[in-house]
Amino acid sequence: METTQHAGEPGAAERRRRELLEAADRVVLRDGPKASMNAIAAEAGITKPILYRHFGDKAGLYQALAVRHTDALLDSLRAALDAPAERRSRVEATLDTYLAAIEARPQVYRFLMHPAEDSQAAERGFDVGLHSAPLLRRLGEELAQVVGERVDLGPDGERLARIWGHGIVGMMHAAGDWWLGERPCDRAELVAGLTDLLWGRLATAGNRADGPGF
Amino acid sequence: METTQHAGEPGAAERRRRELLEAADRVVLRDGPKASMNAIAAEAGITKPILYRHFGDKAGLYQALAVRHTDALLDSLRAALDAPAERRSRVEATLDTYLAAIEARPQVYRFLMHPAEDSQAAERGFDVGLHSAPLLRRLGEELAQVVGERVDLGPDGERLARIWGHGIVGMMHAAGDWWLGERPCDRAELVAGLTDLLWGRLATAGNRADGPGF
DNA sequence: CGTGTGGGTTACCGCTAGTAACACACACTT
DNA sequence: AAGTGTGTGTTACTAGCGGTAACCCACACG
Structure with a gap:
């Protein structure tokens, strides 16, 4: 008007x-x-x-909306990932940035996580049609690229980096989603717990004396 | 009839x-x-x-369907998790069981991963309303319980176990979803890569000589 | 015979995504 | 001046969804 x-x-x-x-x-x-x-x-x-x-169509509008928010989030994540500090601190900062973002605007987060509504899919090939939100795919690929070009993972390092990229992003997402719903602890504790996990504490922790062992 | x-x-x-x-x-x-x-x-x-x-309503039917499949999947995962072997082997077996399941019946997998369609939610409290599939929540809690009662994680071990449970399940899910869509490698390689990640290889891997460092 | 009560149906409501067809206002051409 | 786009907007519609009200009919029991 x-x-x-x-x-x-x-x-x-x-x-x-x-x-x-x-x-x-x-x-x-x-x-x-x-x-x-x-x-x-x-x-x-x-x-x-x-x-x-x-x-x-609706998927087009939603996608246009999603790329805006996704771009913004990706920028801040890249900044955290690129800060000058040791590796563990940077991982912590990145996790914290992500969690702070979804905590600050849960509605945006929820919208972004919605799976891709097929669009014109209708059985391309025949089936499956990815389930994950496009945001997660992008984050996974992005992280894979950073890891792949910076960390020495030996031969086939690129492939391993992609596995890790998607795996780490999935870990961050699922833990964040659970945390956002139940708020079982504060953000710092979640970040520390996840980083401990990534740093191999599962491998080195001993069995409980009273349990059946693991 | x-x-x-x-x-x-x-x-x-x-x-x-x-x-x-x-x-x-x-x-x-x-x-x-x-x-x-x-x-x-x-x-x-x-x-x-x-x-x-x-x-x-539809959510009721879908939930009834979902619990059947979820129960079945959970049973086989529990079996893999309880097998008599060392910790790393069991983690590998569990990952492999999950991936084999989603590989064998991707349509079931896709159905199970669909978020919970609010049902009668309509703003309980006010907002957010979990996004993740109920299956993932259940898997996360289940794994948290196993870890919490078997691994010695010190004080606050229960809370840390829940963080890890949901984190690991999310890692498995996201990596599996990506793998199922792109098939970038065979199952064994994916399992090995994820287990390496959980075993802390990210912490110990050196920087690439040609990269900016991480 | 009458009277529930459970399994079944038709026909509808309000909503959604998506579209066809039409109407106006400007600009540019002949 | 008359026509001819072309972009912007509308109303009114289709097809299908989840969900429901109202009715039907066959059986079992008193």
């Missing part, structure tokens, strides 16, 4: 698109990942077909 | 329920997690309201 609404300047479409994305953002933050296209259109002060003209 | 369809014997309702669950299972295996109630009812040779009488 308040913008010049005829054609003319070429940047108009992009600006409009950003406005729509911000409206969608507001609705998703309010209603969670089940926000409907109707609601988003209403929030933006327009009607559904416009949304579909800009984003194709 | 083939069963006595009037009332009478008291076990009839439970048998019917099992029949319905098996029909639902077939449909979910065929159509994935977006199988509709209509389709399930049709497969069972009846109509929707009967399904709703038995299971309340």
